[in-house]
Amino acid sequence: MKKQGNSNSTIAVFSFPLPSQSNYALLANLVTILSHIYSRVIVVTGDFISILPHIIDDLRLANKSRIFIYDLRVKLPSRDGYAPFITKLFIYIKIQVNIITASIKLRNIIRSALFFIGIPHMLPVIILLRLMKKRTIVY
Amino acid sequence: MKICDVVWILAVKFADIVISEVSDPLYEDPIKLRYARLRLPIALRFIDLDKFRVIKPINRRVYDIAFIARLEPEKGLPEFICGIKLLYKEGLKPRILVGGEGSLLSLAKEALKNLDVKLVQYIPHKEMPNVLNDVKILVLPSKKEGVPTILLEALACGVIPVASKVGGIPWVIEKAQTGLLLNTPSCNSVYKALKVLLALKPNELERLSIKGRTFAEKYLSINGAINRHALLKKLLKKRAS
Numbered sequence: 001m002k003k004q005g006n007s008n009s010t011i012a013v014f015s016f017p018l019p020s021q022s023n024y025a026l027l028a029n030l031v032t033i034l035s036h037i038y039s040r041v042i043v044v045t046g047d048f049i050s051i052l053p054h055i056i057d058d059l060r061l062a063n064k065s066r067i068f069i070y071d072l073r074v075k076l077p078s079r080d081g082y083a084p085f086i087t088k089l090f091i092y093i094k095i096q097v098n099i100i101t102a103s104i105k106l107r108n109i110i111r112s113a114l115f116f117i118g119i120p121h122m123l124p125v126i127i128l129l130r131l132m133k134k135r136t137i138v139y
Numbered sequence: 140m141k142i143c144d145v146v147w148i149l150a151v152k153f154a155d156i157v158i159s160e161v162s163d164p165l166y167e168d169p170i171k172l173r174y175a176r177l178r179l180p181i182a183l184r185f186i187d188l189d190k191f192r193v194i195k196p197i198n199r200r201v202y203d204i205a206f207i208a209r210l211e212p213e214k215g216l217p218e219f220i221c222g223i224k225l226l227y228k229e230g231l232k233p234r235i236l237v238g239g240e241g242s243l244l245s246l247a248k249e250a251l252k253n254l255d256v257k258l259v260q261y262i263p264h265k266e267m268p269n270v271l272n273d274v275k276i277l278v279l280p281s282k283k284e285g286v287p288t289i290l291l292e293a294l295a296c297g298v299i300p301v302a303s304k305v306g307g308i309p310w311v312i313e314k315a316q317t318g319l320l321l322n323t324p325s326c327n328s329v330y331k332a333l334k335v336l337l338a339l340k341p342n343e344l345e346r347l348s349i350k351g352r353t354f355a356e357k358y359l360s361i362n363g364a365i366n367r368h369a370l371l372k373k374l375l376k377k378r379a380s
Contacts (some may be wrong), residue, residue, distance in 0.1 A: 025264055026288065036365045037372055057265045061187060061361050074315045082326040112375050113152070126153050135375050138154035139173075 008009050010040040012110045014103075014125060016118025017046025017075035017095060023117045024051045028058035030116060030139075035063040042068045042110065044102045046075035046095060070106065072098040099125050115139065141217045147172050156374065160305040167308075174194035177201060179371060185364035186355060191295035194272040195197065197348040198341045205274040205298075206280070207262065207289055210241030214279030215303065215324040217243070220250045222278075222329025225298050226337070227254055233337060236274060238262045275344065284308055295355035297348035299367035301332045303357035317347040317356035 011034060015027050027045065034041045048071050059067075074094050077083040085089075103113070103125050112135040115122050119138055126136050148170055151157055157175035159167055160183060171178060204223070208214040223235060235256040237247060248258060264272055267289075271277075277293045279302035286307035290300055294311070300318035302308045312318050319332040337348075357363075 022288070026184070029288075033185065033361070033364045033368045036361075037369050054264075058187075061185075061188075115150070118145055119150050123146055123150050123153070126150055130153055135156070135158045136154045137158060137371065137375075138150055139158045 009038050010042065010110050010112075011038045012042040012044055012070075012103075012106055012113045012114055013116055014099065014122055015043070015045040015116045016099075016121045017072060017120050019076050019078040021051065021054060024048070024055050025058050027116060028055045028062070030114075031067055032059060032062035034114075035066045040066055040068060040109075042070055042106060044070040044072065044099065044106070046072035046098075050128065070102050072102065074098060094122065096121075100128060103129055103132075107134070111135060112137065142156060144170065145340070151175055155369065157373070161211050162250065163310050163312040165309045166307050175222055175243045175337060177374075179374065183358060183364065184288070184291070185361040185365065186288075186291050186295045186359040188269055188355060188360055190268050190296055191271070191324050192268070193348070193352055194268070194299040197275055197297055197299075197333040200275050201273040202236040202257070202275065203337065204276045204278060205236040205238065205270075206278050207236070207238040207270070208279065208287075210237075210239045210243040212243065213282045214239075214241075215282060215329075216241075218280045218326050218329050219278055220247065221326030222280075222333060223251075223254065223256075225326065226333060229334075231334070231337060233333070236270070238270065267292060268296060271298050274298050276301060276333065278329060278333070279303065279308070280321055281305060281308075282324055286311060291355065291359055294351035295354045295359060299336060299344065299347045299351065301329070301336065309355075315351055317350040317354070 013031060031041055031043055048069050072095060074091060076091060077088060112136040113129050115126060116139045127137055151171055151174045156177045156179055157171050159171060159178055159180040169188060206219045210216050226233060230266060232255060237256055238259045240260050268329055271293055277298045278299050279287060281301060281303050284306040284338060290311060293300055294315055295320055300312060303321045303324040312320055321328040
């Protein structure tokens with residue numbers, strides 16, 4: 001993503017990719033609101049594209065041209081489905097690495113980052129962004 | 140103190156701004172209240188009020204009572220089932236809808252099999268306005284919550300809530316002036332609250348239903364949510380300058 005426009009009017013929304021679909025409906029609600037306030041809303045989360053058909057209706061009132069997705073392409077396995085511990089651990093580490101990479105890649109574009117779902121899991125990113133002198137907001 | 144609490148405290152302490160779901164500190168997460176550098180009580184989300192509206196008057200709805208949540212112990216499903224059984228024991232026979240998936244699904248199936256209950260495992264969100272318009276009373280006996288979306292959607296559809304006194308729920312119910320709060324999410328409190336509401340006359344139900352919708356129009360519109368969140372941008376600008 002190239003740097004363009006005023007970073008003051010760009011916000012990144014970090015949402016930890018937890019398995020529950022209801023989390024994405026909540027995320028869609030927040031993103032809809034922010035899309036009417038900021039000229040660019042960058043959503044950093046996992047597997048957003050595959051979940052999009054289920055929440056497209058929740059984005060009905062959003063200013064869609066202002067929403068950009070940074071898809072981590074990974075999310076934690078569902079609580080109902082069986083996955084060995086080692087697989088879960090590997091996925092968790094992958095999410096952490098991807099989310100930190102995202103914050104580094106986006107550092108020149110954003111001035112503020114909002115942390116939404118699964119906030120305690122994103123503590124390393126919150127600290128990293130604070131070190132980069134970004135404004136951090138916790139929901 | 141648990142490790143997850145410590146991590147949560149650190150996250151709150153490192154943040155420039157912490158957003159709260161309700162304005163009243165009484166209902167705030169104590170960690171946010173204690174450790175936030177700057178707390179912004181603005182974040183009540185919006186409900187699509189064109190979709191979530193009263194389609195069917197409350198007295199023409201099919202189900203007297205509904206439980207729509209994940210079928211997990213923390214959502215209070217065992218207490219709900221127990222309360223319903225007490226109602227049946229007393230000879231009351233409300234029609235019930237249970238919607239959701241989770242680890243207690245088989246327990247719910249077994250416990251409710253002889254009652255007038257419809258069990259729907261997964262309700263797509265786009266179907267929710269129609270589902271809620273077939274419900275008179277929604278029960279949320281959760282042990283832990285923030286401000287549950289289903290509660291806000293139910294109010295917008297004129298459903299009367301019965302919910303636990305946890306998280307932001309009391310704030311919502313007090314402002315809406317409809318429904319009942321459960322001091323503790325217990326079997327007995329669910330039973331007593333439902334008994335009170337089931338005894339109401341149609342015009343009283345109608346009055347409570349209208350109050351829920353009025354609350355939704357006042358607090359849950361998208362324009363209201365945008366105005367509340369716009370404060371965040373102003374505040375960030377102020378802190379940067």
